[in-house]
Amino acid sequence: MARDIVIWPHKVLTSSTKPVTDFGPPLEKLLEQMAESMKEAEGIGIAANQVGEPLRVALVGREDGTFFEIVNPQILEKKEPVTMEEGCLSVPSEWEKCPRFQKVKVRYQDKSAEWHELEAEGRLAHVLQHEIDHLDGHVFVDHLSSLKRTLILDRMKKLQKVKARQKGSSG
Numbered sequence: 001m002a003r004d005i006v007i008w009p010h011k012v013l014t015s016s017t018k019p020v021t022d023f024g025p026p027l028e029k030l031l032e033q034m035a036e037s038m039k040e041a042e043g044i045g046i047a048a049n050q051v052g053e054p055l056r057v058a059l060v061g062r063e064d065g066t067f068f069e070i071v072n073p074q075i076l077e078k079k080e081p082v083t084m085e086e087g088c089l090s091v092p093s094e095w096e097k098c099p100r101f102q103k104v105k106v107r108y109q110d111k112s113a114e115w116h117e118l119e120a121e122g123r124l125a126h127v128l129q130h131e132i133d134h135l136d137g138h139v140f141v142d143h144l145s146s147l148k149r150t151l152i153l154d155r156m157k158k159l160q161k162v163k164a165r166q167k168g169s170s171g
Helices: 025-040 123-135 146-170
Strands: 045-047 057-061 067-088 091-109 115-121
Touching: 025 045, 025 057, 025 067, 045 123, 057 123, 067 123, 091 123, 091 146, 115 123
Parallel strands: none
Antiparallel strands: 045 057, 057 067, 067 091, 091 115
16 A cells, blocks of 8 residues: 655655664565555655655666665765756655766665665666665755755645645545
């Protein structure tokens, strides 16, 4: 069952997540819920804190449309600064140019606790950076000018109020 996606600046999105230590059924269930939420929102990646779970786990979309989980990830290397158009499920309908890196090297665990290292470039590198930022308590708007960030913040606060009213009237 899909979970609601948390809208920025919710506290769960602005705090670092906790390392995953339990690689059992609860993690499997969380990954399934994250996948459903991401599919419903037509996303290409999602972090656990975007569905309200402050755990260091995310789903990352590949170019071919498949996804894989990254648990307790760390970026080991960043190369070739680049600016990329970026959006976020937690900052809906907002797109801005954001500084990233063309190539990254990431170390992470899978849902079975096995460690992997991955060198990625292009879109995959972009998605990895975006999702790991979430796990570190950052959203892409943190990389923008204070003026752009303030304008987006105002729109997201209005959206949060609308969603809260809708939830109140439907419950």
